[in-house]
Amino acid sequence: MEPALAILVGILVAVAVWLMLSRNFVRLLLGFAMLGNGVNLSIFVAGRLSREAPPLVVEGEVVLGAAAANALPQALVLTAIVIGFGLLSFALVLAWKAHERLGTVRTDEMRVAEPERTP
Amino acid sequence: MNGWFAALAILIPLAASAVTLLAHARPKAQTALSLGFAALLLADAVLLMGAVWRDGMVVVQASAWDAPFGITLAVDTLGAVMTLIAAITGLACLVYATAEIAEEHRRAFFHPLSHVLLAGVCGSFVTGDLFNLYVWFEVLLIASFGLLVIGGTKAQTDGAVKYVALNLVATSLFLFSVGLIYGLTGTLNMADLARVVPRVENTGVLNAAAMMLMAAFGMKAAVFPLFFWLPAAYHTPLVSVSAVFAGLLTKVGVYALMRVVTLIFTHDPAWIHGVLLWTAGLTMVTGVLGAAAQNEWRRILSFHIVSQIGYMIMGLAIGTKLALVGAVFYLVHHIVVKANLFLIAGVAQRLAGSMELKRSGGLYAAAPWLAMLFFIPAFSLAGFPPLSGFWAKFILIKAALDERGWWIAAAALVTGLLTIYSMTKIWGEAFWKPHPDGAITVTTAPRAMTVPIAVLAACTIVIGLFAQPFLAVAERAAAELGDPAAYAAAVLGALP
Numbered sequence: 001m002e003p004a005l006a007i008l009v010g011i012l013v014a015v016a017v018w019l020m021l022s023r024n025f026v027r028l029l030l031g032f033a034m035l036g037n038g039v040n041l042s043i044f045v046a047g048r049l050s051r052e053a054p055p056l057v058v059e060g061e062v063v064l065g066a067a068a069a070n071a072l073p074q075a076l077v078l079t080a081i082v083i084g085f086g087l088l089s090f091a092l093v094l095a096w097k098a099h100e101r102l103g104t105v106r107t108d109e110m111r112v113a114e115p116e117r118t119p
Numbered sequence: 120m121n122g123w124f125a126a127l128a129i130l131i132p133l134a135a136s137a138v139t140l141l142a143h144a145r146p147k148a149q150t151a152l153s154l155g156f157a158a159l160l161l162a163d164a165v166l167l168m169g170a171v172w173r174d175g176m177v178v179v180q181a182s183a184w185d186a187p188f189g190i191t192l193a194v195d196t197l198g199a200v201m202t203l204i205a206a207i208t209g210l211a212c213l214v215y216a217t218a219e220i221a222e223e224h225r226r227a228f229f230h231p232l233s234h235v236l237l238a239g240v241c242g243s244f245v246t247g248d249l250f251n252l253y254v255w256f257e258v259l260l261i262a263s264f265g266l267l268v269i270g271g272t273k274a275q276t277d278g279a280v281k282y283v284a285l286n287l288v289a290t291s292l293f294l295f296s297v298g299l300i301y302g303l304t305g306t307l308n309m310a311d312l313a314r315v316v317p318r319v320e321n322t323g324v325l326n327a328a329a330m331m332l333m334a335a336f337g338m339k340a341a342v343f344p345l346f347f348w349l350p351a352a353y354h355t356p357l358v359s360v361s362a363v364f365a366g367l368l369t370k371v372g373v374y375a376l377m378r379v380v381t382l383i384f385t386h387d388p389a390w391i392h393g394v395l396l397w398t399a400g401l402t403m404v405t406g407v408l409g410a411a412a413q414n415e416w417r418r419i420l421s422f423h424i425v426s427q428i429g430y431m432i433m434g435l436a437i438g439t440k441l442a443l444v445g446a447v448f449y450l451v452h453h454i455v456v457k458a459n460l461f462l463i464a465g466v467a468q469r470l471a472g473s474m475e476l477k478r479s480g481g482l483y484a485a486a487p488w489l490a491m492l493f494f495i496p497a498f499s500l501a502g503f504p505p506l507s508g509f510w511a512k513f514i515l516i517k518a519a520l521d522e523r524g525w526w527i528a529a530a531a532l533v534t535g536l537l538t539i540y541s542m543t544k545i546w547g548e549a550f551w552k553p554h555p556d557g558a559i560t561v562t563t564a565p566r567a568m569t570v571p572i573a574v575l576a577a578c579t580i581v582i583g584l585f586a587q588p589f590l591a592v593a594e595r596a597a598a599e600l601g602d603p604a605a606y607a608a609a610v611l612g613a614l615p
Contacts, residue, residue, distance in 0.1 A: 040294075
């Protein structure tokens, strides 16, 4: 299962890089969302996949059984998803504001902060 | 008791952001609370520094989960120094802000966001866990996004788009390498990583993870060739915001680089230090050349941040004890000087009406006190003795020459020379040249602006004239950085 998911991570990252190379800020943000999913999936795979048992301690035992899923990557991914969501929603509002105030979402047309030198 | 000082460095600013948010409808109370909590953070940072100096490393295992299973806070000398300097800078900029920000800026949550930013910065300095470091990076990042756009001008929106875009990439890279490192080692506790990483057999993947992590931190630290977001954004926000950013944010990246390079990625020093050395040289030179082409106060200063970051990376790349002493000393000196220069730029704009050097001038005749206050950090930045920058540069260049790093020493010296060129350009244009619109009528600034500037300038002079105690702290920080085994032992205890 891991190799298949690793390939999926690769595809997600490739698509994300392609989107992020665009000069359109909205496409860049879509790329970021895609990249975030690829990264989260890679953390999940890094914790090794096992689907035999949920990570619950059986009554009477004190440790998890050998077949239990790794709970840590799930916690990490959950944190990363929440953070990624926050960043993405800020960035989307920023894109909207850029469209409103600057009249463009193309980054090469945004020259207000760094005006081109007039000779 | 010592553990509480470390935890409070995070809890105080977090509490401050909550409390200032509650007092949002009462401007006076909010400002007073904001300053009060910033002062409290400073007091805590002083106590933390004292505790680390007296008793050695402060380690807190959150909820009594032993390392490496729980989240660890681990503060060594470097972490304590950085927390202290962050608290000083934070307080200075918040005091300055009381005179600068208008009601609409305050209503845009300036105070709560500032404290969230400080929580993120201090959190990064006290944590001992790689994933926790990621979380603090995000905390300070999202707060910095909010602060950057307060005011909502066109230039700010433009700068924010570039700042946000590159930081999102850096964030993803950071998280990606965290995932890879976890997959390789099964742990994210930095002390545990220090033990486990040298034993990893798959060095190919390890080096890939190391490179991604260094690229991510390098982007935050604004090193060549990843610095373009910084001069695109740092001249747009409020002055007090840009001063905090200039002083602290890139330095969090440098701190993280120092931490991972000295503690975790010790398996292949020749290669990693080689990459860092090239980066350092190119960062110094491109930064200072970029500054030479600029004609606006804060854009010149922004490019100088980039160039100065190069010096710190140079110390890290050379990696001898003396070089690390230099890097730590440089870090401390630079935060004070750079934040101060941005604050002075704000006062200069207030008096002369513009930050564009062409539309500025006459400041020396109108406000000689400001000229004096500018002189101190500006020439400290350029490395004039006996100011703090001289000792920082002297140690680094000596360390480079000891290791026969001729070209990096030459690059550092040339960069210092070109820094003088930029500073004399500001001096000549903004201070000596008569103002194009006639004499300046406003010659004073509110005390809330001048006092923080004077205090920070006094810090620069004190560090320069009484360098010995600061060097002793830097030496101890460097000795600890050079001994990852001791760090691991302090955090993990008697674990096999």
